[in-house]
Amino acid sequence: MAAQSTRGRILAIAKDLFYREGIRNVGIDAIVKRAGITKPTLYYYFPSKDALVVAYxxxxxxxxxxxxxxxxxxxxxxxxxxxxxxxxxxxxxxxxxxxxxxxxxxxxxxxxxxxxxxxxxxxxxxxxxxxxxxxxxxxxxxxxxxxxxxxxxxxxxxxxxxxxxxxxxxxxxxxxxxxxxxxxxx
Amino acid sequence: MAAQSTRGRILAIAKDLFYREGIRNVGIDAIVKRAGITKPTLYYYFPSKDALVVAYxxxxxxxxxxxxxxxxxxxxxxxxxxxxxxxxxxxxxxxxxxxxxxxxxxxxxxxxxxxxxxxxxxxxxxxxxxxxxxxxxxxxxxxxxxxxxxxxxxxxxxxxxxxxxxxxxxxxxxxxxxxxxxxxxx
DNA sequence: TCGTTTATATACCGATCGGTAGGTATAGGC
DNA sequence: GCCTATACCTACCGATCGGTATATAAACGA
Missing domain, CATH: 1.10.357.10 (Tetracycline Repressor, domain 2)
Known part of the structure; x- marks a missing residue:
């Protein structure tokens, strides 16, 4: 859990936030902020929010x-x-x-x-x-x-x-x- | 149904749109557009989107x-x-x-x-x-x-x-x- | 050593979000 | 005639939305 890939960290945060608040209530910005990364990094691993939602x-x-x-x-x-x-x-x-x-x-x-x-x-x-x-x-x-x-x-x-x-x-x-x-x- | 008050029309449209698309997926702009009014008119009858949602x-x-x-x-x-x-x-x-x-x-x-x-x-x-x-x-x-x-x-x-x-x-x-x-x- | 690939960041895009400041036309009461 | 309340408008606000053009720094294979 400590040594987690960037992709894995994004997904773990999406799993938590999307479930807690609902998909439409969670912006990409909130996810990247909590992951300590920036938007292009997230879009490097997932082509769109929809794709991240599906993975979640x-x-x-x-x-x-x-x-x-x-x-x-x-x-x-x-x-x-x-x-x-x-x-x-x-x-x-x-x-x-x-x-x-x-x-x-x-x-x-x-x-x-x-x-x-x-x-x-x-x-x-x-x-x-x-x-x-x-x-x-x-x-x-x-x-x-x-x-x-x-x-x-x-x-x-x-x-x-x-x-x-x-x-x-x-x-x-x-x-x-x-x-x-x-x-x-x- | 034909002669409907502005408030009634707003509510009827909200009833339809909120149910069809979900509350978070429907902006105030979409409602006022379909009602043929402008935003301040909607906010004249409902103090906030939340209030409209509750009425809906x-x-x-x-x-x-x-x-x-x-x-x-x-x-x-x-x-x-x-x-x-x-x-x-x-x-x-x-x-x-x-x-x-x-x-x-x-x-x-x-x-x-x-x-x-x-x-x-x-x-x-x-x-x-x-x-x-x-x-x-x-x-x-x-x-x-x-x-x-x-x-x-x-x-x-x-x-x-x-x-x-x-x-x-x-x-x-x-x-x-x-x-x-x-x-x-x- | 040089070119490519991988993995990140800065800075920005147009669209849309909920909401408002301020103005106006009209109707009814005094 | 004047005042007030009702019922609307134009024009705008800052924030946030999903997404991107461009730059860069490191690692790697030839």
Missing amino acids: LELREAAILASLKKTMDAAGDDVADKIGAVFASVARETPNPRWKGCPLVRSAAEFAGDPQHMVRRLASTHKKRVEESFETAVREAGLPDAPLKARQLTVLLDGAITHAFVHGDPDYALAAGAAVRALLKA | LELREAAILASLKKTMDAAGDDVADKIGAVFASVARETPNPRWKGCPLVRSAAEFAGDPQHMVRRLASTHKKRVEESFETAVREAGLPDAPLKARQLTVLLDGAITHAFVHGDPDYALAAGAAVRALLKA
Whole structure:
């Protein structure tokens, strides 16, 4: 972490600032200032702000998927435990003021006026990957209707994240976690 | 609609532009241009952009709550039908390219860096009102655990809206609508 | 040793941001 | 007739936006 390349430092700062304030609320100047560099240096590594934004989201996406896998793997073999653990981890992160919901969804919201934007495609792809991960877990448990159940569970998960963010109250993720069990049994 | 006051026209344009492009993506200049006025006129009716944003969100909030009540009232007496109708209406709006999810949630996402901002409070209040509306419906049906069930259903609803927006696919709201029945029975 | 590539900086661009100082036309009350 | 409030305008403000033309200093290969 100490000896970091310039490119890596830019990306790390973008990861923090874009998530904290939102993409449109963070100017290139703020990033270069915190990186201790100047604008042409940033544009040496990234051709445009859009490119930096995409790199930022790909970084977040990879981290989320890795964390999801880790959480599910550590929760044992039962599906309800696996997926319940994901909701529990949302509840755990909710009180942290630095946690601000899903970066992909928030970015998609910021680019609502531009449906063709790369950011929108990244958000859609990301959510599909989470859905696939849930579907695999449900299927491996031998439960019927894995595609439908996985879809219901991802929908529930993003609702939990949204409410956790909007209210700052971990109970929403916990209530959703309880719903997971009901949905898996149905 | 034809004979509209200047203030009303500004608000109507803000309602459209802010929702379509996002608040930070719409400058005061764009609004005054479309309204056929100049900036001092806008600032004669609204003290700041923030004030206009708040007026815009209050307008949206009232409209959503009225539409919610209408949908539920028209769906008959059964709770599952009432709440299922809400999810069906999300599914119906999903293919409309002008529909872009919940304006309150999207605004809260845009102001992620400012937890004290009025916009964030409006979003939280709005979601609580929807939750209350669901709770009343569940309680009136004589079902147990109305607070928990209502909470689970609102979480599910916002997840459905998020996925409908991110994927542009009405099936997510339909899958969530099917989950409503399972959750109400549990 | 010389030319090229890599990695940085200074200084600037036009556009747009939210907001305002100051002026004006008009209508109604006294 | 005069005053005040309402409802608008022209013209401008400093700040910030994303981005670039140009210079330079160091490292490296031939």
